Amino acid sequence: MSYQVLARKWRPRSFREMVGQTHVLKALINALDNQRLHHAYLFTGTRGVGKTTIARILAKCLNCETGVSSTPCGQCSVCREIDEGRFVDLIEVDAASRTKVEDTRELLDNVQYSPTRGRYKVYLIDEVHMLSSHSFNALLKTLEEPPPHVKFLLATTDPQKLPVTILSRCLQFSLKNMPPERVVEHLTHVLGAENVPFEEDALWLLGRAADGSMRDAMSLTDQAIAFGEGKVLAADVRAMLGTLDHGQVYGVLHALLEGDARALLEAVRHLAEQGPDWGGVLAEMLNVLHRVAIAQALPEAVDNGQGDRDRVLALAQALPAEDVQFYYQMGLIGRRDLPLAPDPRGGFEMVLLRMLAFRPADAEGAPRSPLKDLGISKATADSNPNPVAGAAVAAPVASIAPPPVAAPQPQTTPAPAPAPVVEAAPVAASAPVIESAPVPVEPQPEVAAVAEPLAPAVEPEPPVAEAPVDLPWDEPAAPVAAAPAPVEPAAPAPAPAPAPAPAPAVAVSAPAPVEAPAPVVAEAPAEDDDRDEEPPPAEDYYEVDMESYGYLESEAQQEASEPEPEPAAMPATGLAAEWLDLFPRLGLAGMTASIGANCTLVAVDGDNWHLHLDPGQSALFNPNQQRRLNDALNQFHGRTLTLQVTLQKPEQETPAQAAARKRAERQRQAEASIAADPYVLQMKQQFAAVVRDGTIEPLEAKA
Template sequence: MSYQVLARKWRPRSFREMVGQTHVLKALINALDSQRLHHAYLFTGTRGVGKTTIARIIAKCLNCETGISSIPCGQCSVCREIDEGRFVDLIEVDAASRTKVEDTRELLDNVQYAPSRGRFKVYLIDEVHMLSSHSFNALLKTLEEPPPHVKFLLATTDPQKLPVTILSRCLQFALKSMPPERVVEHLTHVLGAEGIPFESDALWLLGRAADGSMRDAMSLTDQAIAFGEGRVLAADVRAMLGTLDHGQVYGVLQALLEGDARAMLEAVRQLAEQGPDWSGVLAELLNVLHRVAIAQALPEAVDNGQGDRERVLALAQALPAEDVQFYYQMGLIGRRDLPLAPDPRGGFEMVLLRMLAFRPADVGGAPGRPLKDQGIRSATADSPSDPVAETDSAQSPAVSAAVSGESSAMAAPAFAEPIEPVSPPEPRLPAGAPDLPWEEPSQAAGALVSKSAAMLVGGMATAPVAEKTERAPESAVSDQPSPPARASLACERSTAPAADRAPERMPAPVTGEEPPPADDDYYEVDAEEVDVEAYAYLDAFPVEEPLPAKPEPEAEPAVAPATGLAAEWLELFQRLRLAGMTANIAANCTLVKAEGDHWVLHLDPAQAALFNSTQQRRLNEALNQHHGRTLKLDIELRKPEQETPAQAAARRRAERQRQAEASIQDDPLIRQLIQQFAAVIRDGTIEPLNT
């Protein structure tokens, strides 16, 4: 008896023997057991996942002599004939070889006849997507309303090519690809039943090489048995498939983990002995890194599809997450650039060396606390109930230095962090000052107004400033609240009801020898206008004389009006009728010399970027054509001393603009609108009529 390959010998003959596809089998079993049978079924999926096998099992279930059920007997003549492929009422059609409409019509001519032996005449059309459009059209009517004794079973690997009219007439079942775990499990059962020794790693290699197809896995197993002389060994399978030893990829990653360049290059040398595809090696490395990243995020999500789940979990524990992401990104870029390398192995080595050289630095020596103290104190976090009284016992050194007039080097700012803007602190007058029209301040806040605050809110330019060496009385220093206290006091005053507060005015700084300023000099302060942070910092430093305002630079004198040759050039420029860049060059020139046929022009150096020999030649040709003789033209880059055509045009435009604005300003109707309705003439909206 001839040898039968494993893929045919171990083809399932019932639903119980099927591997995987539970979602399809459940629907079919329930339909058969409940006699809810559709007239057309469509099975889709990749090659070798069981489409034709399921169709044949359905044909046995429908025609078994024991009756219609999901469990055919497998012993009757019908079941045996279907298994052997000689049942007359199971018509298997290869649509790839019978694509013409004539073939389909010949097939449908026999649909009306009753089955010869079974209950149903079953048409199994494989690779149905290969039919032509005319064949599909010929099949539509029969597929929609076939005779009761006819069932259609369609199978295809490319359902996207089927017309929607076909899809709408069928029950569609999408078969899934076989995962490597399922393939290895089935191969273990088959090889155990066949009595063939094998290694588990070899089965994982076959499972991955099958790429989701159980038939491919069985065929590769047949080949591996022949290659290994009756045994399925990992080394033989690896040599047969020409695949990479998965353990060598882990050797490279282990060398990267340890930062050992020698071990990494040795692992590359061992890889080179097998003559691998270096792009494939890099792809395998990226695949492992991807699984390591998944293990770090969700360990239970790592599958054992490659038989290395434990090694992946171990790497996930050893490699930092940032290293994994870095290596993966480096590998992606290196795989893209690998075809550009002079040598594929050298390109692969450079990718690994780049990973090793630019790996994330060790963060073990990073500081465990902030490098700079934030300056948050308990007094700042917990607001005291009486900030003014508290500042009497703990005086801020910054405020003392500011009031006593010490140098700025000794007066540090009172706050390490900025203060949120609040209402301005209320100034206090020294003892003996005349009564002012404002609310009586609290007893603890009676102190001298700081010079910086007076400059900030009391007329900085006009108020007299005391000498820096002048010191305040001791009583003023002791009664002066600290900046935090003044800020808190200002907050309390700003949140008080408006009816409880009288209008306040800020006085200018006074001394004991000067009379108090008049009421007109008072400045009423809005709470939103004062920056308390700047207020506090100004109080902490001595007051300095304001710098005098820098005088604005005077406008440069206008260019002298054109006279003599320059005036003649203005008139000549209008008659030359130049255009483009040549006209721009001529408009910024002035004529300085015209001795016979030798002319000299001065060009504004600002136009030097546009000037070249071509422009000079074109301008010379225009002058020759205008005068009717040949002139020798020289153009020098010098600032024109008299008005150029461009400057004259600008002057005329400015004069027309001034005249237009003056005419609007002097118009009686416009003046009436301004006086009666407070109308405003918007700048830049007036244009001369004649431009």
């Protein structure tokens, strides 16, 4: 007897033997049991998921000699002939080879005749999407109203190519792909019934290689049995499929976790000996990282189908979650770009080295193994073996390297007050002179004790500036004068030095050649450090009026302007309110507009007007500006007015203060709108997003 392949030998012959597709079987079984039969059924799905099998079982249910039911007997002549493919009233049509309209018309000419033996004449049209448009048109009328003894069963892998006129005349059932778990379960049953020894890992390899098709899984199993001489072993299946050993993938991931570039490249070299598909290697790495991410989220959800559950859980404990996501994303991008690499192996190595170089920064509390030294040269801070210099580097204070001096001289009196440079050897009068004899190697505790009062005034970052800062050396350093005493590493720090020596905190360094002879100024004290966090405001009294009154201002005037005006003591009423309404209509610009914006009207006596001007604008005010302001008032009113301007702080709100108040209100409204925006709230909740201060600006609005 000739051998029959597993896919045909184990083809289901009844609904209860079907694997999966429960959603389709339930509808068909209920329709058969309740005698609610449609005249046309359409089965869609990928190859090997059971479309033709379900159609044949349905034909058997319709024509079984025991009657129409969802459980055909399987023993009568009709059931046996359908199983053997020789039942006369089951007409199977291959639409891929009979696409012409003449073939369809010939087929439909026999529809009107009654079945020969069975209860129904069943037309099973496979790959129906291959029919031509004329064939579909010829089929429409018959498919809509066939004779009562005819049933149409259509099957296709590409339902998008079917006309909607065909789809609307059929009951459509979409068959799902077979998951690997379902495939492994069925292969276990089949191989057990066939008495074929197997390993579970091999079945998982076959289940994933089948890619959702049960027929492909059965065919691969036939091939694996032949390859393994009657056995289905994991090593044989891996060699047959050309898949990668998971142990080597874990070797690459462990080298990546350790940060060991040597081990990483060595693992790649071992992989290259097998001549693998480097894209497939990346795919295996992504599969492992996917399972690691699942283990971190839900450890009990990790299956042991590949026998590596313990390895996956160990990696999940060792790798931080952000590293797993980062490696997965970089592997996806690297797999996409791999065809662009000049050499596949080189592209794969570059992906791994990129993962190694750009691994995420350490997260607090995240498990991480320390990175090994990759052999990258590191710049040394100071190669001078002088112990005093070493102490200066280790001390947490600012250090100034002075230019070379001829010889160290003891200093009996304090240096002049403005001089911030400390020479190599001078010390305070009460301190002993530093000799040239060797100094102990570890003076850090003593220096730290001396510098302790200055600790709040020192930033943790290196204080050396990128370029020398030109400062007038004869100008007293007021911020540094507040320091209790200058730092002397070798001195015992007897008492705070007097105020005439306001030198910055320094550490004495041995004479050594420097790149630039100019001294480097230490950082400012802590009370001035906030200036680097937020630059001073660039707006002034009259710049705010641009939003409300639309006048422009020159760049030089902006540089000479004052900070934003303070709020007024009283709101504008009476003449002050009239000035707020009048000022935008005068058409002023430049410094004249700035002066007018900081004025308020205090008295009107006929044609005599009296204004109060903020004294802060006195630098801009002169007779020319008063004349221009007077001319603008004359032109607006059409008569000659006499204007008097007094430098006095306005008690009521000026146009500049009103503009500043309106802008502040718009800013508060904009910030409140952003804070209450549902999308912003969702981003904060899901991604821990924050709104950076100073980045919200209100939209321009008409005053």
